[in-house]
Structures are given as structure tokens and as C-alpha cells.
Amino acid sequence: MHRISSQMNNNNTQSNLRIQEHRLNRANNQLGSQQKIQQLRDDPIAAGHLVRYQSYLNRVNTFEKNAATLSDSFNLRETYMTDSLEIMQRVRELAVTGANGIYTKDDLKNMATEVDELLKQLIQNANAVSSDGNSIFAGTNTKATAFEVDMGNVEGSGSALIQNVRYNGNIQVNKIEVDEGKYLDNDNAGVRTFWAENQQVFGGRDGSQWQANSDSIISVDGVQIKINQGDNIYAVVGKINESNAAVKASVDPVRNSLNLTTTDARQLWLEDIEGNALNELGIIKDSSQRPPYNLGDSTRVSGGSLFDTVIAFRNALLAGDSESIGGRVLGSLDQGIGNLVTRIAKNGSEYERAQLNITRNSKLALDVNGQISREGDLDFTKAITDLKMLDYTNQATLSQAGKMYSSTLLNYMR
Missing domain, CATH: 1.20.1330.10 (f41 fragment of flagellin, N-terminal domain)
Incomplete structure (x- = not known):
């Protein structure tokens, strides 16, 4: 139920004009930005897809x-x-x-x-x-x-x-x-x-009685290998050979020392990351020395x-x-x-x-641009048609309102 008053027609006209202006402004913004989604509430689902795309x-x-x-x-x-x-x-x-x-x-x-x-x-x-x-x-x-x-x-x-x-x-x-x-x-x-040749490093220290005193980590050609407490030289050889390092390890049958050979032409890169397993085996100097020039004094190198x-x-x-x-x-x-x-x-x-x-x-990138275009780009033909219709409706409303309120101050000065 609406209350009939002298202000009702004016209020309705003003309200409709504001709605039409809002729609007209939205259409102008869409054309200016070439995007049909101006705010998330315009199309929440499409907006969500658009952000992800x-x-x-x-x-x-x-x-x-x-x-x-x-x-x-x-x-x-x-x-x-x-x-x-x-x-x-x-x-x-x-x-x-x-x-x-x-x-x-x-x-x-x-x-x-x-x-x-x-x-x-x-x-x-x-x-x-x-x-x-x-x-x-x-x-x-x-x-x-x-x-x-x-x-x-x-x-x-x-x-x-x-x-x-x-x-x-x-x-x-x-x-x-x-x-x-x-x-x-x-x-x-x-x-x-x-590099020209496969490099070989022959340890000069007998490792037959060696055992790791604590857990440690060694690096062989950039691959880190964990040595557990109690591991002997044969366990170290096995772990090196099972790793992804391009190096093959063995125990010298005469010296009982650790020998290392690269599988292709490259320089060996040996390092104690934690602990000093390689140092104790006589392969490298203490961890303060920088590879690849940290090999032990007792080692022999070829390649x-x-x-x-x-x-x-x-x-x-x-x-x-x-x-x-x-x-x-x-x-x-x-x-x-x-x-x-x-x-x-x-x-x-x-x-x-x-x-x-x-x-x-x-x-x-072209395919994703197509998805973005589908979700967010403006249909110019439809947008221009809608803009013209909204503009025509707004002009018609203003014209009708002008006829409804044609009285001016001069009407009261006769």
C-alpha cells in the first residue's frame, strides 16, 4: 500500500532517474575499461574464474x-x-x-x-x-x-x-x-x-679398522650422503655407489684405502658437510679447506x-x-x-x-587469454546498444518529468 501525497510523483521520478543514471554510468564504465565486470558482485562466479586465469x-x-x-x-x-x-x-x-x-x-x-x-x-x-x-x-x-x-x-x-x-x-x-x-x-x-679425463683419487690411509664415531654428512660431486654412526669403509663405499653421484667408490685391495673414480670427465668435488668422515679416511684435509683443492696430502690423483x-x-x-x-x-x-x-x-x-x-x-598464453576474454571482456555490440537504450530512456524520463512540472515562478506573478 502506498500513501498518496503531493510528493509521491516527484519522489518516484527522482528515484527512477537515479537508477537510470546508475545504469548509464555502469555502462559507460564498462565501455571505458572494456571489462564487463566492474565489481565482484556483478558476477561472482565469473570474477572468481577471472582472477585465477x-x-x-x-x-x-x-x-x-x-x-x-x-x-x-x-x-x-x-x-x-x-x-x-x-x-x-x-x-x-x-x-x-x-x-x-x-x-x-x-x-x-x-x-x-x-x-x-x-x-x-x-x-x-x-x-x-x-x-x-x-x-x-x-x-x-x-x-x-x-x-x-x-x-x-x-x-x-x-x-x-x-x-x-x-x-x-x-x-x-x-x-x-x-x-x-x-x-x-x-x-x-x-x-x-x-675437463679431459675421468679423475681418480686413491686414498693413502688404511681404512680397514675405521668406523664412524657419529652421524655425519659427506658431499660427493654435489650429492649429499648420510653416514651413520658405526658405518665402516665398506658401508661408505656402498652408500656412494647407491647415490646419484657420478662417482664410483671402491676399497683398494692392497692399501685398504678408499678409492674414488668419476664416471665421466669431470673434477671430483669432495667435502665434509657435517662431521669429518672423509678427513678421517684421509681423502680430504679438514673442513676449512675449500674443494676441489682440499684433497689430503697422502692421496694420489690422476686425470x-x-x-x-x-x-x-x-x-x-x-x-x-x-x-x-x-x-x-x-x-x-x-x-x-x-x-x-x-x-x-x-x-x-x-x-x-x-x-x-x-x-x-x-x-x-594465447589459450589463457581466450579464457580471460570469455569471462571478462565486454561484448561491444551489446554494450553500445544497451548504452543507447539507457540514454534514450533517461532522456525520455527527463522530458516527461519536465512536462509534469512545467509550472515556474512566473505562473504566480500574473
């Missing part, structure tokens, strides 16, 4: 960017690795030439000059930095120079030459997310890329880097030792070249996988 789209765009950045890193790394391979092939050509025994010592010394320059270029490639100033082959220690050089006098040379090259990075791997919970490894440790091989070749040329060049040196060069080819192939495979992730995420 937009959040997922942001993640997909991030995944695509991560894969693109990783792809660029693989591409840049391959450039330096391929150049290093060409250097090593040239070094091998010189080794084959120098091993045939027909050249004089002076000729071999002249060859050593070129080999030394090739060695410098190889180190330059290994110490390459990316466009953002990060070391390419230093693992996650990207702000450090990957390899440091020690100079010294070499017999047969009248000036200081490169005597030793030491790795200054680490072997940690960056995991880059390229999908929900899926990661690509960015493994750029220089001691794997620029070197590409730099070690080229340095040995240069020194053999300076000494006129054709026999060594044709035997040990040439064999190490072949192994180093083989490992470098393997690393280039692995890098190329990872590059292709990164490209596949870029393509997939790009397509996925």
Missing part, C-alpha cells in the same frame, strides 16, 4: 621469459664451447705433427709458441662473461673469474709461461622453472666442460683438465719429447675433445628443450 597467465608469461633467458644462455655458451673445440682440434693437429719424430727440437719449440697462444685463447673462452657481466663457466659463482692462472718458469722457455690453471667457481646447478613444478637445469660448471693436457703438450714440445707427445699427450687430447663434443651435444639438447618450452608457453 589472470594469475595463471602471469605465471605462464614468467615461465616463457625464464625459458627464453635460459635459451640465450645455452646459445652463448655453445658459441664459446664450439670455439674451444676448434682450438683443441688445432692443438691435436700440432700433436700429430709433433709426434712423427721427423722434426728437430728447434722445430718443436717453434710449435710450442703456437700451442701456448692456443692455451691462452682456451683460457680466455673458459673465463668468458655474458652480456650482464656474469661468468659463463663458473657455476653459480657468477661474479668470480672461472679459472685462475699461475705463471712460472718452464724449462726450454726464456719467459714465464702458464704453469697451472685452477678452477674458482663451483659445481652447483641453477634450476629454472619453465612450467608448474617443472625445472630445467642450468649446469655450467667449468670443471665439467673443460686432468684440457688446460693440463695442453700445458703438458707445450712442455713436451719445449723439451723435444716426441715420444710423450705421441703417447700420453695425444691420448689425453682425444679424451678431452671427446668430452667437449659431449658437452656441446648436451648443451644443444638443453637449448632445444628450452625452445620447446618457449613455444608451448607462448601457445598456452
